Amino acid sequence: MVEAAEQVALPRSFYARPTVEVARDLVGKVIVHQVDGEELAGRIVEVEAYLGRGDEAAHFFGGMTPRTRVIYGPPGYAYVYFVYGMYHCLNFVTEPDGEAGAVLIRALEPVAGVEAMRLRRPKARRLEDLASGPGKLALALGVTLDQYGVDVTNGSLIVRAETNHKDFRIGVSPRIGIKKSADLPLRFFVEGNAYVSRAK
DNA sequence: AGTTCGATCGCCT
């Protein structure tokens, strides 16, 4: 019998497309992580695209390194990195095998396992702050380097296709916290959503 | 081998 999560996970073909398209289409989808016997889930309300060509802000600008090797492989896998000595950030690999590209997940609206997520984020007082940033959501979901390179079309960390929120507007803006290629409109978010890391 | 600095967060003023 197939796991329920596998039946609804976005297929690899979803990720095997231009990064900007994948980024836009990920908004509104639901990430589900099975950890320590619990199901933690959140609706994606904010993402950023990082491109393979001409994007100086991307970690993989200038070529492959040991850290970024997964980005050059087949799509539909997790790219997780560690920053500022304390936070992890979750990305999904895009583009066909051999091409670089990734989408950074920047904010989630908690959907399931909220109490467990609160335990993982004791400093978050308000529900809106539980996963309203890339470092926060990785902590809340229990994503660490253990998830580096895992298949997100099949397994304990997946993206679910369906969502109850069908109607929403997608806002576009420059990406946050970067200095190079800073003007490119590669951030996509649910307009007016309280769980986004920044209003606009 | 040493140094720099980051796709962040939260606390301080």
Add this chain to the structure above:
DNA sequence: GGCGATCGAACTG
């Protein structure tokens, strides 16, 4: 709005 925490990856020599 400013800054300190904290550490590995990547780059320099």
